[in-house]
Amino acid sequence: MTTTQHDESVAISVRDLRQSYGSFEAVRGVSFTVSPGELFALLGTNGAGKTTTIETVVGFRRPTGGSVRVFGLDPFGQPAQLRPRVNAVLQRSGVFEELTVAETVELARDLAADPMGTAEVLAAVNLAEKAGIAVRRLSGGERRRLDLGLAILTRPEVLFLDEPTTGMDPEMRRETWQIIKDQVENGTAVVLTTHYLEEAERLADRLAIMHRGEVRVSGTLGEVVSAWGDRIGFRLPDNLRSQDLPRLPDAEAALDVRGGDPWAVYTVTGPDTARRTHRALAALFSWADEHFLTLERLEARPASLEDVFLSVAQGDLADLPER
Numbered sequence: 669m670t671t672t673q674h675d676e677s678v679a680i681s682v683r684d685l686r687q688s689y690g691s692f693e694a695v696r697g698v699s700f701t702v703s704p705g706e707l708f709a710l711l712g713t714n715g716a717g718k719t720t721t722i723e724t725v726v727g728f729r730r731p732t733g734g735s736v737r738v739f740g741l742d743p744f745g746q747p748a749q750l751r752p753r754v755n756a757v758l759q760r761s762g763v764f765e766e767l768t769v770a771e772t773v774e775l776a777r778d779l780a781a782d783p784m785g786t787a788e789v790l791a792a793v794n795l796a797e798k799a800g801i802a803v804r805r806l807s808g809g810e811r812r813r814l815d816l817g818l819a820i821l822t823r824p825e826v827l828f829l830d831e832p833t834t835g836m837d838p839e840m841r842r843e844t845w846q847i848i849k850d851q852v853e854n855g856t857a858v859v860l861t862t863h864y865l866e867e868a869e870r871l872a873d874r875l876a877i878m879h880r881g882e883v884r885v886s887g888t889l890g891e892v893v894s895a896w897g898d899r900i901g902f903r904l905p906d907n908l909r910s911q912d913l914p915r916l917p918d919a920e921a922a923l924d925v926r927g928g929d930p931w932a933v934y935t936v937t938g939p940d941t942a943r944r945t946h947r948a949l950a951a952l953f954s955w956a957d958e959h960f961l962t963l964e965r966l967e968a969r970p971a972s973l974e975d976v977f978l979s980v981a982q983g984d985l986a987d988l989p990e991r
């Protein structure tokens with residue numbers, strides 16, 4: 669038996685995964701676990717290795733190093749045992765363009781052991797009104813929704829979603845988030861890749877940010893952003909240069925550009941960040957008063973997932989060899 673040692677509280681276990689295309693190593697030692705009823709978001713820069721990771725965990729590729737287990741089974745070596753329990757919405761979907769939406773669902777149901785009913789699936793993904801039209805006539809977002817319907821109709825215990833809301837307008841995206849949340853609430857373990865950071869903020873129980881084949885940051889959203897401290901920002905007053913900005917306690921100054929305007933951005937880190945931010949703001953106001961300046965569009969806020977993401981992405985520049 670291959671499943672005797674498996675810990676049922678872990679649906680997916682990825683350890684030191686490596687994946688190469690020829691001599692190019694696209695995934696370089698990625699590890700994570702996902703439990704039933706948990707959504708794990710895999711974020712990252714373009715070409716970071718998210719799709720390669722998902723395709724390997726789904727079982728399309730044999731890992732070149734490390735191990736992947738889904739319910740204790742090897743997805744590449746034991747696909748038949750996992751097929752009824754796992755489904756995926758990948759970037760390339762293989763549906764017949766000339767079939768209607770309902771026929772496409774029927775076809776997928778024929779291949780499933782205990783599928784949802786056609787009407788139930790179409791209602792779940794809000795495509796009931798499109799049942800009779802050909803797949804080729806669907807909009808990009810509707811097509812993505814059909815892909816999701818085809819994946820959930822098998823009632824998977826593990827669901828992989830590779831950029832599932834690409835091409836959707838904000839309203840359809842929000843509706844789709846609810847469909848994904850329902851899956852997680854029903855106990856499905858979900859791995860999601862996305863370029864929409866808000867999607868990860870709304871859905872992820874835990875997340876990882878990949879860059880150049882490696883996980884650079886991981887944890888819950890709270891854990892990830894709290895390590896990045898607070899941000900104090902304001903539009904740089906006219907006639908002021910960056911070197912005129914004051915030094916603030918426990919804060920590091922940088923210059924940014926927003927909407928064409930130069931911005932001063934201070935990053936406050938360290939234990940008891942709230943207290944440190946308070947002191948930095950007090951010092952900033954004293955400096956502004958002394959110089960008879962009014963700070964425009966002043967903000968003080970915790971770091972956002974976007975701040976963390978950009979820090980990881982900018983690591984790219986630091987990693988580049990000097991020209």
Ligand SMILES: Nc1ncnc2c1ncn2[C@@H]1O[C@H](COP(=O)(O)OP(=O)(O)OP(=O)(O)O)[C@@H](O)[C@H]1O
Pocket residue numbers: 689692694712713714715716717718719720721
């Ligand atoms: N079949 C392949 N052959 C060779 N290289 C590949 C192949 N597929 C992907 N790559 C390369 O591997 C790296 C990781 O690609 P991957 O598609 O996994 O990244 P990603 O994080 O999903 O990117 P994106 O966010 O842009 O979709 C990229 O540099 C890509 O060019």
